[in-house]
Amino acid sequence: MNVVSNRITVVGAGAIGGHFAARLALAGHRVSMLARGATLQALAQHGLRYTSPGEGERSIDVNAADDCAALGEQDLVVIALKSHALPGLAASLAPLVGAGTVVLPVGNGLPWWYFLVPGQPLEGLRLPSVDPAGGIERAIDLARVLGGSVMASCSAPAPGVVVHRSGGAVVIGEPGGGVSARAAHWANVLAEAGLGATASRDIRRxxxxxxxxxxxxxxxxxxxxxxxxxxxxxxxxxxxxxxxxxxxxxxxxxxxxxxxxxxxxxxxxxxxxxxxxxxxxxxxxxxxxxxxxxxxxxxxxxxxxxxxxxxxxxxxxxxxxxxxxxxxxx
The missing domain is CATH 1.10.1040.10 (N-(1-d-carboxylethyl)-l-norvaline Dehydrogenase; domain 2)
Known part of the structure; x- marks a missing residue:
């Protein structure tokens, strides 16, 4: 287990977000979840109910909030939203991001930053499908971003309830390629939390x-x-x-x-x-x-x-x- 307790916020309290939050909280990190509505209420009342193969259901205490200002600056911000939800929320994430904060999107498909990396093929191609008005690009500095890929089968059958069924490989890496110190560090943090993480030399691939x-x-x-x-x-x-x-x-x-x-x-x-x-x-x-x-x-x-x-x-x-x-x- 990592001896350092990091401040980590998971943005998005669905299946993958809950999987990350549960593992990181069980590893001793100070985990917050950005949630709203019935999910926020369930997390506040009962904690995060999490089931993984061979472990049974556990109720895990997390700090749930619907306002980033209430959470403050974080060491790591994991964005586990559906891709279409991020454009409307990106600007509100500013209170979470300090001088040393790393932002780790782990959604499906191609992220907004994919072709914005200097020196890569198709450099400068913007993707209106995922960032229609460029709001994500303006709100989240590319220098803060580590790319992330998750191969896990999870579901959220009810608010505040997450079931991890199979899989669990997580790969993170620098958008521009190569294994940096921060990519290696956070891969190690996630691996020690049981998320099966490794640092990639080519996260775009x-x-x-x-x-x-x-x-x-x-x-x-x-x-x-x-x-x-x-x-x-x-x-x-x-x-x-x-x-x-x-x-x-x-x-x-x-x-x-x-x-x-x-x-x-x-x-x-x-x-x-x-x-x-x-x-x-x-x-x-x-x-x-x-x-x-x-x-x-x-x-x-x-x-x-x-x-x-x-x-x-x-x-x-x-x-x-x-x-x-x-x-x-x-």
């Missing part, structure tokens, strides 16, 4: 490798309302899954990323996780807004900049958008 799975599993699960194992085990949908992944991998290569991978081996990794209901399918069933723009819209903006035709990604994006519109909120 790692985020794209995760995107390969998200681009396929999330929208296809929404269109079929099936778990990932059923999509992969059916020969016809398996073929669509593989073709979609190949197209996304080719886009990554054209964007200057080293994503030469064995597609079937990558699909096998997803299948090995068992019966997984994707976060996007969970959101569809709960009537919540889907993260289609960070997962499909942003890479399609990249494709347009490169002049690369990605017909299957475009088709799946269009179909999933219409499915989401039929289901509920925009």
């Amino acid at each position: 790692d985020l794209w490798l995760k995107l390969l799975g998200n681009v396929c599993a999330n929208p296809l699960s929404v269109l079929t309302q099936a778990s990932t194992d059923r999509i992969i085990d059916d020969a016809r949908t398996h073929a669509v899954f593989a073709a979609l992944m190949r197209e996304c991998a080719e886009l990554g290569r054209r964007a200057g990323l080293a994503v030469d991978i064995d597609i079937e081996a990558r699909i096998a990794q997803t299948r090995a996780l068992g019966t997984i209901k994707t976060s996007m399918l969970q959101d569809l069933e709960a009537g919540r807004r889907l993260e289609l723009e960070a997962i499909l819209g942003a890479p399609l903006e990249c494709a347009a900049r490169l002049g690369y035709d990605a017909p299957l990604m475009q088709a799946v994006h269009a179909l999933a958008r219409l499915r989401a519109a039929q289901a509920g909120p925009a």
